[in-house]
């Protein structure tokens with residue numbers, strides 16, 4: 001006897017902008033020209049920033065840095081659907097998210113130089129620092145969204161995790177909770193094809209990562225993550241649903257990590273150059289430029305101006321970063337807890353002694369004042 005079907009599920013994929021810059025008019029979201037130009041500008045500038053950051057690392061002027069190139073649409077576009085007061089919590093590869101939220105990139109450079117003053121966000125923004133342990137933020141974001149639900153002001157929380165991180169228990173716990181409590185949350189899986197050297201095909205046996213949503217009773221969709229219009233449309237819908245009290249959405253953005261995992265990695269050791277070449281044709285920026293040009297919103301002259309402006313902007317950010325006086329080492333103990341624990345009190349005192357010993361008592365008076373709170 002055939003079994004009764006009790007539930008079925010289809011996974012939908014959204015693609016609007018083709019590689020040649022043409023759009024599927026039926027799916028095209030309503031977006032003002034100014035916003036389209038802003039998307040292009042953000043993606044263009046973060047790519048240039050990424051290239052400079054890699055050069056800085058290669059010349060010993062920056063610590064380990066995670067490359068963004070190829071993922072600009074997935075990173076720069078979703079934040080444009082948020083208010084400053086909504087929560088945004090990217091991953092360590094989320095420089096584009098912070099940039100789109102208005103972060104000064106001198107702070108991103110400071111962070112990747114090991115200076116925690118780099119965790120500095122614009123006033124009024126509810127941005128949270130990413131976590132280096134992958135996925136630990138996912139349940140915290142469910143908590144943030146729960147808080148927003150209690151406040152009843154329509155606030156939402158948006159977060160990201162990688163394809164590799166989507167295999168961790170954290171996402172399971174977060175989505176179980178978010179689904180059950182219908183939380184105003186948006187979880188973006190930034191599927192860039194790789195978790196360091198582990199390819200997506202080895203990551204999970206499921207045909208898509210978007211379909212995981214179904215198991216938790218949350219909405220799910222797969223999106224061409226190199227298509228800024230599709231990313232915008234899917235995120236705007238998810239944010240609107242969340243604000244209306246209709247719950248959580250999981251968006252799988254399928255994109256590609258064009259560079260190494262970080263500057264400490266060599267991707268040539270584990271992946272085929274032909275795959276990288278094939279993904280170049282799907283580049284999010286060049287296809288968006290073709291689209292803007294066809295709409296008469298973009299020109300070579302505008303591109304030239306933006307290139308020059310971007311160079312000057314990056315030069316300014318690098319200068320500000322490199323001219324930042326060194327932090328007081330004692331600040332590493334600040335802002336950790338409401339009340340400092342005794343091991344921290346002891347360690348701080350030991351470091352204070354050591355600093356005196358190393359440089360003579362004078363060095364401490366030469367250091368900048370501590371900026372953090374050490375209760």
Ligand SMILES: Cc1ncc(C[n+]2csc(CCOP(=O)(O)OP(=O)(O)O)c2C)c(N)n1
Nearest residue numbers: 093132133134162163164165192194195196
């Ligand atoms: C809990 C934890 N385990 C392992 C690591 C080491 N690690 C750093 S990045 C990474 C791969 C993450 O891949 P993915 O989630 O796809 O993100 P991507 O780097 O591709 O953006 C791993 C295993 C870590 N940072 N945290």
Ligand SMILES: [Mg+2]
Nearest residue numbers: 162163194195
């Ligand atoms: Mg990945």
